[in-house]
Amino acid sequence: MRVSQILTTWGVPIGVVVVSVLVIAAFSGGSGGGFGSSARDIERVSNQIRDHVRNRWLVQTKRMLEISAEMEEVRQEHLTRIRDGGLGVDYLETFVAIAVEEHAPIDSNLFAALNDPNVPLSAVYAATKAAELQMTNWYRDVRAAQNAITLEVPAVDALGWVKVVQPRRLEVVGEDLDRPAITSQTQLAAFRRQVSTGESELDAMVQQSERILEQARDAQGGASVEGIAIMAPPGGPEGNRGDTLRPDELMPSRATSDGGFNATPGRIIDGSGEQNDWMYIDKWYVMGPFPNRFRQNLDASYLPETVIDLDNVTIGMDDQEVRWRYWDTKNSRIEPDHAPPYCVYYAWTEVYVEEAGKYWVALGSDDFGKVWINGELVWTSSMERKTWRADEEIAEFEFKQGLNEILFRCENAGGTMGWSVVINTMPNE
Known part of the structure; x- marks a missing residue:
């Protein structure tokens, strides 16, 4: 079922939702207002909370479906430009066939469940995540169509140069969220925790998706695109403008490194090194603070965990705009200048690997860090506050032949912060 069809057949109750003082007291953990602790009182109040939360979540879900439908309209406008322009109908058919095959799968049954007036909260949450996933499918097609229209390259290249990291959202525990009868303070507390998780994630989905939709609309009208969304492979189109990672930036410089690996800087692993040769990644795009x-x-989850687009601008810490900034570093440790306490930064890059296989990788973060390779979460550091060590984690990771994406998330819990990725340049036997 198409999102546009869902919106015409499914509605959300509109009006002012009145919540009793008992509900507010129970949900906020307050002890006043005459809220009893009997099983009957807890069940009555939790049911009121559930109804209120369902109405509020359905409003967010409806907006997420609307954003997805609007992004689909932007996509269709771009496809029409491909068909009616110099590329023609055959190109369009090839483009759409490749794009649809590479879309993240969407379970349309999740949307149908919203017609139930007593739809479980976990089902509302799952449907909103699916709508966000659908929106990113359409957005990838929009960016790829811009490549096709502007550069007039084969459809497989126009699509291949746009890599969208699909949204990764926190899971809610359905057992705690959808429990038929909540009759104890322990069950109520577990329910409230899941509601809190769901609400923060739903807000993030809608806010980030609205900004992505705005950027997709701003790129319409036939204006040339300021850079490809993601770097083209070696031998790709010349003359790309804007902040893109160009193939020549893969080459190592003469900078020195630290971290104890005696590593050289670069982003190409061509298999010509020795087993004791290490390379630290010296060129990144960085976004933050959040x-x-x-x-x-x-x-x-902030925007970089939803979509990687080097043209994106979003709202970070203190309601300030943040965008991807290109960094060329001289040390293996990457550290933002004057990073504020209690913030998060993201760093994205690509590494070219001549021979597919497993490679030893050393990872380090100050403080909490996560690493994704080609969209897969491969490392989560300890949660404790800690200093940076280049060898905090040394493990084997799979790399494909060609370009491999690396996304690093790093937290500053106070004081200094920093992260590093150091790779052994020989594949393991």
């Missing part, structure tokens, strides 16, 4: 007040957002 808020993490008192480390409360360690599990929150």
Whole structure:
């Protein structure tokens, strides 16, 4: 079922939702207002909370579906430009066939469940995640169509140069969220925790998706695109403008490194090194800071975990705009200048590997860090506050032949911060 069809057949109750003082007291953990602790009182109040939360979540879900439908319209406008322009119908058919095959799968049954007036909260959450996933499918097609229209390259290249990291959202525990009868304070507390997780994630989905939609609309009208969304492979189009990682930036410089590996800088692994040769990644795109007040957002997902687009601008710490910035570093440790306490930064790059296989990789972060390779979460550091060590983790990771994406998330819990990725340049036997 198409998102546009869902919106015409599914509605959300509109009106002012009145919540009793008992509900507010129970949900906030307050002890006043005459809220009893009997099983009957807890069940009555938790049912009121559930109804209120369902109405609120359905409003967010409806907006997420609307954003997805609007992004689909932008996509269709770009496809029409491909068909009616110099590329023609045959090109369009090839483009759409490749794009649809590479879309993240969407379970349309999740949207149908929203027609149930008593739809479980976990189902509302799952449907909103699916709508966000659908939106990113359409957005990838929009960016790829811009490549096709502007550069007039084969459809497989136009699509291949745009790599969208699909959203990774926190899971909610359905057992705690959808329990038929909540009759104890322990069950109520577990329910409230899941509601809190869901609400923060739903807000993030809608806010980030609205900004992505705005950027997709701004790129319409036939204006030339300021750079490809993601770097083209060696031998790709010449003359790309804007902040892109160009193939010549893969080559190592003469800078020195630290970290104890005697590593050289670069982003190409061509198999010509020795077993004791290490390379630290010296060129990154960095976005931040994002808020993490008192480390409360360690599990929150910000824009770079939803979509990697080097043209993106979003809202970070203190409601300030943040964008991807290109960094060419002289040391293996990457550290933002004057990083504020309680914040999060993201760093993205690509490494070219001549021979596919498993490679030893050393990872380090100050403080909490996560690493994704080609969209897969491969490392999560300890949660404790800690200093940077280049060899905090040394493990084998799989790399494909060609370009490999690396996304690093690093937290500053106060004081200094920094991260590093050091790779052994020979594949393991």
